[in-house]
Each structure stands twice: as C-alpha cells, then as structure tokens.
Amino acid sequence: MAKFYRGKFSLKVKRKTRRNFLRAGFFTALALIFLLGFLAGTFAFYSRGLPSTRTLQEMQPKQGTKVFDRNSILIYEFAEEHRVVAPLARIPKNLIDATIAIEDRSFRSHWGVDLFGYAAAVKDFVLRRSKRLRGASTITQQLARNMFLTQDRTLSRKIAEAILAMKIERLFSKDEILELYFNQINYGHGAYGVQTASQMYFGRDVDSLTLPQAAMLAGMPRGPSIYTPYTHPEAALKRRNTVLEAMVATEAITRTQADSARKTEIVVKPRELRLNDAPYFVEEVRKYLEAKYGANAIYQGAMQVYTTLDIKLQQAANQVSENWLEQLEDRYRLVPRRRDFKTPKVETDIVNTPYIQDALLALDPHTGHILAMIGGRDYLISKFNRTIQSRRQAGSAFKPFIYTAAIDNGFSPGDVILDAPIVIEDDGSGEPWYPRNYDGKFDGPTSLRRGLALSKNLIAVKLIQSVGPSTVISYARKMGIRTPLPAVLSLALGSADISMIDMVSAYGVFANRGIRVEPLMILKVLDKNGTVLEETHPYAEEVLSPQTAYIMANMMKTVVDHGTGIAARSLGFTRPAGGKTGTTNDYTDTWFVGYTPDLVCGVWVGFDQKKTVAEGATGAGLALPIWAAFMKQATDSLPVKDFSVPGDIVSATICTESGLLATPACPSPRSEIFLKANLPAKSCDIHRLQNLNMQSKDYNFEQLDRGSLNDPDFKP
Numbered sequence: 085m086a087k088f089y090r091g092k093f094s095l096k097v098k099r100k101t102r103r104n105f106l107r108a109g110f111f112t113a114l115a116l117i118f119l120l121g122f123l124a125g126t127f128a129f130y131s132r133g134l135p136s137t138r139t140l141q142e143m144q145p146k147q148g149t150k151v152f153d154r155n156s157i158l159i160y161e162f163a164e165e166h167r168v169v170a171p172l173a174r175i176p177k178n179l180i181d182a183t184i185a186i187e188d189r190s191f192r193s194h195w196g197v198d199l200f201g202y203a204a205a206v207k208d209f210v211l212r213r214s215k216r217l218r219g220a221s222t223i224t225q226q227l228a229r230n231m232f233l234t235q236d237r238t239l240s241r242k243i244a245e246a247i248l249a250m251k252i253e254r255l256f257s258k259d260e261i262l263e264l265y266f267n268q269i270n271y272g273h274g275a276y277g278v279q280t281a282s283q284m285y286f287g288r289d290v291d292s293l294t295l296p297q298a299a300m301l302a303g304m305p306r307g308p309s310i311y312t313p314y315t316h317p318e319a320a321l322k323r324r325n326t327v328l329e330a331m332v333a334t335e336a337i338t339r340t341q342a343d344s345a346r347k348t349e350i351v352v353k354p355r356e357l358r359l360n361d362a363p364y365f366v367e368e369v370r371k372y373l374e375a376k377y378g379a380n381a382i383y384q385g386a387m388q389v390y391t392t393l394d395i396k397l398q399q400a401a402n403q404v405s406e407n408w409l410e411q412l413e414d415r416y417r418l419v420p421r422r423r424d425f426k427t428p429k430v431e432t433d434i435v436n437t438p439y440i441q442d443a444l445l446a447l448d449p450h451t452g453h454i455l456a457m458i459g460g461r462d463y464l465i466s467k468f469n470r471t472i473q474s475r476r477q478a479g480s481a482f483k484p485f486i487y488t489a490a491i492d493n494g495f496s497p498g499d500v501i502l503d504a505p506i507v508i509e510d511d512g513s514g515e516p517w518y519p520r521n522y523d524g525k526f527d528g529p530t531s532l533r534r535g536l537a538l539s540k541n542l543i544a545v546k547l548i549q550s551v552g553p554s555t556v557i558s559y560a561r562k563m564g565i566r567t568p569l570p571a572v573l574s575l576a577l578g579s580a581d582i583s584m585i586d587m588v589s590a591y592g593v594f595a596n597r598g599i600r601v602e603p604l605m606i607l608k609v610l611d612k613n614g615t616v617l618e619e620t621h622p623y624a625e626e627v628l629s630p631q632t633a634y635i636m637a638n639m640m641k642t643v644v645d646h647g648t649g650i651a652a653r654s655l656g657f658t659r660p661a662g663g664k665t666g667t668t669n670d671y672t673d674t675w676f677v678g679y680t681p682d683l684v685c686g687v688w689v690g691f692d693q694k695k696t697v698a699e700g701a702t703g704a705g706l707a708l709p710i711w712a713a714f715m716k717q718a719t720d721s722l723p724v725k726d727f728s729v730p731g732d733i734v735s736a737t738i739c740t741e742s743g744l745l746a747t748p749a750c751p752s753p754r755s756e757i758f759l760k761a762n763l764p765a766k767s768c769d770i771h772r773l774q775n776l777n778m779q780s781k782d783y784n785f786e787q788l789d790r791g792s793l794n795d796p797d798f799k800p
Contacts (some may be wrong), residue, residue: 141255143231145169145267145277147386147612151369153395154453154607160366162373162382165270167277172263174291175278180262181336182302186327188223189334192258196224196249224249226305227265271301272308273355285313287353295341296348299327313352321350362398364459364469365391369605377609377617386612392453392604397718401444401456404713409442409461409689412706416698422461434466436692443470443584444710446685446718449592451622452601455683456714468692475567475581476688479703480539480648481666481675482578484591484636485560487536487544489551492559492632497533497639498756498764500743503542504528508573517574519545522667529741533639533756537647539665544576562627564590564600578666587677588686594637594662595679597730598628630730631759637662637679637727638757644678648704652678655712659719660726663711665703671696676707681725683718687711732760739768749773 148163184191190198221229228248252261271281278301282290286297293301303323304311313320328342337345360366369391373382381387413421422439437460444458459469468474491497503526508517521541527534535543548556553571560569565587569580585603593600601624608619628636640662643649648665663678672694677686687707690697697706735757739750744764746753749771758764 143264145231145264146384149373149382149385149387149389151366151389151391153391153393153398154455155394156390157395159362159391159393159395160360162370164383165276166274166280167267168279168283169267169277170279170290172259172266174289175263175266176291176293176298178295178337179266179278179290179293179298179302181334182299182327182331183266183305184223185330185334185336186302187226187305189330191223194222194224194253196222196251196253197246198222221245222249223265224252224261227261227268228252230268230270231264269305270308271304272312273314284356285352294348295337296324296328296345296350299331299345300324300350303327313350314355317350324350360463361395361402362393362457363463364467364471365393365398365454365457365605367463367467368457368469368472372606373609387617388610388614390607390609392448392451392455392607393457394455397446397456397714400717401446401458401714404717405442405444405458405710406461408710408713409440412440412689416701418698425462425465435468437461437466439691440697441470441690441692442707442710443474443688444685444714445471445584445588446683446714447588447592447603448682449595449679449684450601450682452589452592452604452624453607453622454603454605455718456685466692470688470692471584473583474688475583476673476690477578477580477668478582478587478675479578479666479668479673480541480544481587481664481677481703482560482580482582483536483539483544483576484594484640484664485563485565486548486551486556486576487532487639488563488628488632488636489556489559490532490547491635492628493551493555494762495532495547496743496756496758496762496764497531497635498738498743498758499532500529500741501532501535501543501546502528503530503535503540506542506545508545519574519577531740531743531756533642536639536664537642539643539648541577545573548573548576560590562600563593578668584686584688587675588684591663591677591679591686592684593628594633594640595681595684595727596633597630597728598626598633599624600627631732634727634730634733635757635759640664640678641727649676649678649708651704651708652712652715655709655716657712657716659715659724661715662727665708667702667704671698671701674701674703674706676703676711678711678715680715680719681727682722683715685711685715685718687714734758734760734763736763738764739771742768742770744768747771747773 145167146163146165147167147169148161148165150158151160151162153159188198225245225248229245232248256264267277267279270276271278273284275281275284279290281301281304282288282293282297285301286293300313300320300323303320303326306323310316311320311323325346328337328345331337332339332342369389370382373387373389377385377387409422412418418440420439425439439461441460442458443460444456445454446456447454457471459471460466503521505526506519508519519541522539526542527540530540530543532543532547534540553573553575556575557569557571565582567580567582567586569575572579589600589603601622604620604622606618606620609617611617641660643665644652644661644663649663652661652663659680661678661680663676666673666675666677673688673690674697675686675688677684679685687710689706689710735755737746737753738744738756739746740752740754741750745767747767750768751771
C-alpha cells in the first residue's frame, strides 16, 4: 500500500509540474506576444510622421543658394546651414578613425543602434526620472537626428531616432553613412560639414588636415559651442587630447603618434565675419527668388544664381561713399553721426535713421545690368533700400527731361531764351508763383546750353511753358520715370518725388543713343544639378532718336565741363561725361546723376526725414564728390571713349546772343551742334558792322569760342 500511494503521489507531482510548466510556457508566450505587440505598436506609433523610405533614399545635406557676381565670384549664400559638400574620398583616414573612436566604436558592426549603450541610457532615464535622455547615440542616430529630428533629449525623440537609424542602415552602406555624416554635422560658428569647418578653422581643405587638426574637429560635434577653439581654447585642447587617447585605445594610431600630436598647439585661422558687401542688392535678389521659387528652394535647394553685380565696383562704391559721408558729418558738424551708433548684434529695421544717408546705383546703359547698389549706410540697422523704395524730390536733376522734350520738338542748344523774372498767375495752388534762379540773378538772353549748364530755373520754366507739362511727362514716362508726375509748371524745378532706380535708368537713355533698357539684377538661375531654370535677356526699346539723345548728351557734357558739375574735373575725373546736379528747396535732397558712354551712376545724399542737411548744401557739394570718386575708380582701367555722333548732326558757328548764324559783326561767335533739319536759316540781325573796314576782318569761325561758357562765376 505504501508503494502504491507513493507512486500515485509521484504521478500527481509529475502532472502538477507539467501543468505548471505548460502554464509558465503559456504565460511566457503570452508575455512575448504582448511584448512583440507592444514593440510593434511602439514602432508603428513612433514611425508616424517619420520620413518615408523614398525620402531617406534621396536625403542629402541641406545646401543653400549661392549668389555670384557677373564674373562668377561668390558674393553671398542664402543658407540655414553653411556647408560645402566633400565626398568621402577626400576625407582623411585620421578624421574618420578619430570620429569613430570618440563617437561610435562599434559603428562598423552595429545595425544602427548600440543596444548596450541604449539600455544603459534608458535605465539612467528611468532611475533618475529625468525628462531628458542622454547619450547612447550612434553615428547613424546622430545623422538621423540632425537631418530629420529635433535636438530634444526626450524618450519619444530617442525612439524615433533609433527607428530612423535602423532604416538608414538598411538603405545605405557604412561608407555612405559616413559621407552623409561628415557633410551634415555642425562644427560650430555656422560651419556645417568638415570641408566648411576645415576652411574656417584652419584655412585649408579637409583632405590636407593634420592628425592634431583632425582630432580637434572629431571632438567638436559633441558640443560645438563648448569645444570651439575661438572662445574656449582650453576646452578644445582637452577635448582634442581625449580624442587622441580614444584613437590609441582603438589602435587607430600608436602611442608615439598620439604623444607627438598632443605636443602640437592648436593654431586656428582668425575668425572672419561673413560680410556682405552688397546687402541691399542681395536682398532684392532674395525677394525675387522667394516670390518665384519659394523659401525652401532658396535655403535648401542648392541653387546657383549669377547676377549682374560687379563686386569690385560695389566695394569701390562702399569705400568712397562712407569715406565722404564721414567727412560731411565732420564738416557740417552733423549730429548724430553714423559712428555714434554701434552696429547691432541682432538685425533691426529702422526706416528713418537719424543720421545722414546716401544711395548709389550704377548700371550699364546698354544692357541694363545693375553693377553696384548702395541702399543705405548700414543694412543691419536699416533694410530700407533708398535706391528702389525711396521717393525723393529730384530738384534740378529733373531738368534734362524738360530739355529733351524741347530738343525733340524743334528746339536747338543754341536757341536763346530771356532769363528774366516772370510771374505764374496760378500753377494749381491758387496763388501766384514767382520762380527764381538759385543765385537770385538773371542773365538776360541765355542759350539752352548755358541754361542747362548753369541750371537756370527761369529757362526751364519757360521751356515747360512752351512744350507743355503733359509733353514733358510723356517723355519722362517713356524714358523710365514711373512715379506719379503732376502736370504743373513747378515740375520744371523737380518738385515730384522720384526713385533713384528710375532716374538712373532714364539717364541711361542719353548714354545709349536713345534706347532704354530695363534694369536687370539676375543673369541666370541654375538648380542643384546645373540645369538652367531661367536666363534673362535685356529688354530694350528705342524711346528717343539717336540725334536727340546725342544732342542732350552733348549739352550735359557742358554741365560737367563748365557748369554746375565742374567739380568732377577738380576731383580728378577727366573722361567725357554728361550729368546733372539736383538740389531741392531748403537743401533737403541733393543729387548727382551722370554717365559716360558705358556707365551711368546716380548718387543721392540727405536725411531719411525731409530736413535741411546744411545751409547751402547742394548736389554739387554733397552728391557729386561720391559720383566722381566712384566713376574714376570704375573707369580707370577702361579706354577713354566719347559719345559717338549719329548722322544728321551738323555744326555751325552762331552768335551767342541771338542764336542765329554768326556774322563778322558778332562779338562772341561760337560753334554749336544742330539737327540738320533745325540748322538756322538766318544770320544774326542784332549786330551790325560799324564801318566798311571791319568787313575785311578775319574771323576764325571754325574755332570754338567758349563765349558764355568760359568757366562762368556761379554757385554750384
């Protein structure tokens, strides 16, 4: 019986053990299923919103849009991250070994995630109950985070990072991952990618890095702002040496090599600020590109934009402009001065700055290409572009449009108008208007040439009376003035507000034989593959006859040679050129716009708020010196060229006082040009020979007698 019960008991135990085993197996399987389900659910949950496989296959480091000048010189880059991509073949072995040694020693063997390191990080996260998860990121995870995720140290971001890393490992080889990593990672101070960092810190390409330099760069991604040699040289040195020790531990280098490298001091290139010599021009380019292609294309699309800008001319304009304005501030004791304002660390945008400002625009009259642009003295303080956005009274700089309308409607440079007081009963204001000359004097009979050269207001007023304000507006419009122009006689004195770009473009018609060309800033745009997205061509239209354009250019040469623009000659600019000064009432706006056959440039000087610059401050005294200094530098290396004479232009000797063909009795004959159809048919009838002996006097009518233009005494 005892044996029976013992056997029966043993059988029960075996059955119970079996049931327990099955039960344990069941619950284990259930737990595994639950765990797998949990993992699958977690994977699915955190995979939502992550990049697709196709997106990952096409991933490339972000590259901004590069902007070049007309000679293919890089002038700016629109980029959230400044980088130059380098293929893995150019990245030295020392840098690769150093990075793997300090960042991810199991890189060659893992499949995206370091499980042991990851488990330790999760344990630390749970035990410390921290909201931030530290460490455990492989090179692949760092790549995933930097390309697609945020820098938040949270569990959810860490899981998403791991999922992405595993996907990347399935799609790319280890070498491809390294190449993406080295071109993506931030190395501090806005340098993304090792090529950009090598150039910034050491002034050399990545493939020529030494071992100590490679070790320093390899140590920076962990904390670019902590291990920077510019602001934390001791931390950078300590981190570099840590990297060298890691390389010894992984047998990437020998102890001897490490000790030798440790003795090397960290020597970096002086930090360079990313200066933009043409900020106002570049901003206009940016606005155009964003409107046409969108912001993402600008900052991530790796486009190449070739512009019309000549960076050397731009730099010359910057230099002469600021130098002269500082002299003006001292001469007129203007307060506040620009140098009293510190350039802000953060960009601001003040439309009305309290100190004196200027604007300069230079373009090629034949192509419309904008070669230089100054929209103000400091873009970081004020982004308001005074060459395009500003509208200011042009003063006497508007007079050439009145003379153009007159010349094109039968007047000639030698025609005489009486420079004498007049009263305009009503010019739209309801009150009588008494126009006067700048100096308050009247010269009597005055030729159109002399009237323009000396900027005689009364001559301009009488001309606009003769041809009509609407006719003048019509000519200004077709030459390029787009701002509203009132049809009143005071338009003769430049009472209308006009933009700099309109003025310069319109003056280009005189230099370009009557052809107006639309201003251009962009030559062509390429995508990241080099495919041409757009290529621009000048839009040209003949708006004046070559003869009218030449006569005006010839008259405006007299402004520079003998008139209100003569200061250009004393300032060293000697080439054939035409131009016109402009000064408004109360000396608030001062202009000079002038040109050679191949270059037209306008300069404005004044305050943003319309207030007097200084008593007696004129376009000749404030704007002209900038123009002359810039034009001298811009044309020094070019051959001297004069305005070509078109057909049907003839010259004749006329009487200065009557404007008719000179006779031996005329006391001051001079040579003048005419459209052949407008050549005077009559001889002077106001001078008579006093006796027969004078009839035999030998007059050399072929020699130009400067007459009324022999450097007259005038106020500029």
